Amino acid sequence: MSIFIDESTRLVVQGITGRDGSFHSHQMVEYGTNVVAGVTPGKGGQSFTADNGTEVPIFNTVDDAVQATGANTSVIYVPPPFAAGAIMEAADAGVSFIVAITEGVPVLDMARTAAFVQDRGARLLGPNCPGLISPGKSKVGIIPGQITTPGPVGVISRSGTLTYEAVNQLTQAGIGQTTCVGIGGDPIIGTNFIDCLDAFGKDPDTRAIVMIGEIGGTDEQEAAEWVKANLDIPVVGFIAGQTAPPGRRMGHAGAIISGSAGTAEEKMKVFQENGIAVAKRPADIRDLIKEGLGL
Numbered sequence: 001m002s003i004f005i006d007e008s009t010r011l012v013v014q015g016i017t018g019r020d021g022s023f024h025s026h027q028m029v030e031y032g033t034n035v036v037a038g039v040t041p042g043k044g045g046q047s048f049t050a051d052n053g054t055e056v057p058i059f060n061t062v063d064d065a066v067q068a069t070g071a072n073t074s075v076i077y078v079p080p081p082f083a084a085g086a087i088m089e090a091a092d093a094g095v096s097f098i099v100a101i102t103e104g105v106p107v108l109d110m111a112r113t114a115a116f117v118q119d120r121g122a123r124l125l126g127p128n129c130p131g132l133i134s135p136g137k138s139k140v141g142i143i144p145g146q147i148t149t150p151g152p153v154g155v156i157s158r159s160g161t162l163t164y165e166a167v168n169q170l171t172q173a174g175i176g177q178t179t180c181v182g183i184g185g186d187p188i189i190g191t192n193f194i195d196c197l198d199a200f201g202k203d204p205d206t207r208a209i210v211m212i213g214e215i216g217g218t219d220e221q222e223a224a225e226w227v228k229a230n231l232d233i234p235v236v237g238f239i240a241g242q243t244a245p246p247g248r249r250m251g252h253a254g255a256i257i258s259g260s261a262g263t264a265e266e267k268m269k270v271f272q273e274n275g276i277a278v279a280k281r282p283a284d285i286r287d288l289i290k291e292g293l294g295l
Contacts, residue, residue, distance in 0.1 A: 002134035002179040003154070003199040003206075004097060004125070005073065009138045012037040012062060012071035012095070014078055014086045016048050020101070021077035024142055026051050028075075031139040037065035062086075062093040075099045075131065075140050083127060084109035091120040098190070099140050100126035110188040117190060124190025130160035130182035143167070143180055151176015153289060154200035156193055157212035158185045158219075159240050162282060166210055166238070169286045175293070178206045185214065193223035201231050208234045208292045210285055211276070215241035216262045221270040228274035234292030237271040238279040239264040 011028070015021035016038025029035050029050035037057055038048050044060035059065040062074065074090040076083060076099065083102040090098045098117065105127045117124045125132065131141010135148040142160075147168040155170075155177055157163040163182045170177060181196050183189055193211060200206045209231075213220035220239065227235050242264040271278045277288045 001203050001205045002137055003196070003203055004123070004132060004179065004181070005134050005138040005140055007034075007137050009073050009140065010034055010036045010069065010071045011073045011075060011138075011140060012039060012065045012069070012090075013056075014039045014062065014074055014076045014090065016040060016056065016058060016077075017043055018077055022048070024075075024077065024101075025056070027142075027145070028139050029054050029056070031133075031145040033138045033140065036069040036071050039065050062089045062095065066093045066095060071095065073097045073099070073140060075101060076127075077101055080104040080106070084113040087113050087124060087127075088116050091117045091122040091124075096122050098122055098124045099129070099131045100124060100184075100190075101129065101131060101141055102126075103128040105186065107187055110186065114188055114190060123195075125181070126184040126186075126189060128186045129184030129189070130163060132179060132181040134179045135177055141182070143182065147171055148180060149176040151178070152205060152207040152293065153177050154196070154203070154206040154209045155180040155212075156196040156200075156209065157182050158214050159212055162212050162238070162240055165282050166212060166285050169283065170210070170289065173286045173290070175286070175289060175295070178203060187217075193219055194226045197223060197226060197231065197235075201233070206233070208236070208289055210289060211235055211237045213237065213239050213267060215239070215264050215267075218262070220267045224270045224274040224276055227276060234289075235276045236279055236285055236288040236292060237268075237276040238282060238285055239267045239271075242268075242280075
């Protein structure tokens, strides 16, 4: 099985005619994702033609797209000033799962938007995330499909680039994945580690989990404690930013050390205390997963 997306996913792409939206829509259609609609205000009635010839109708609003196509998932490729509005539009239209790829969304916008999405009963992934992929079933976002393969390992990551590295190493070792999820590195995100861990724990096909965190905040520590209390499958953890000096932001808006709780050393220590196997470098993830699976 998989989590959040699968063959039943009916995707609407917000910003389908923009540079990024267009490029990645081609990729998602080629992978086999069921892209049923696009949304660009003012271009309703036109269509997007994928490289394989698939015609995707374009609508002026998400509500129009949902009413016409039954879309249940949205992916957002719109500029930062408009991303919060796009997220709320999707939630208000009844989309149950919203993936926000956009980087640079203002924190104050997200504080308002996260509450709005929750009130509508929808799930938000991101913003500032690479999206997710359930190998062989569906791809929503920008994770390269060619580095994945179906199998028993769930992957959760705050870092997009390290997601690709870990997944590629697993695939090269013949270890496939159920779903690979990039949750994003902003201070306010919609879906966190625990949300994903809980979903993987309920998926009978997920037999091990890779969790990739980074410096800043306490999300990893809270997730580690949740793992010990709730999961009985092996979890391998890696923390990015192990050499980061205090006070230095490392790429993501949320990746900044403030006190000892946010350091890589503290996070790795809590991982170990809660039974999570700690990878000192990305190359160790593959071997530790093999041990966890008994391979």
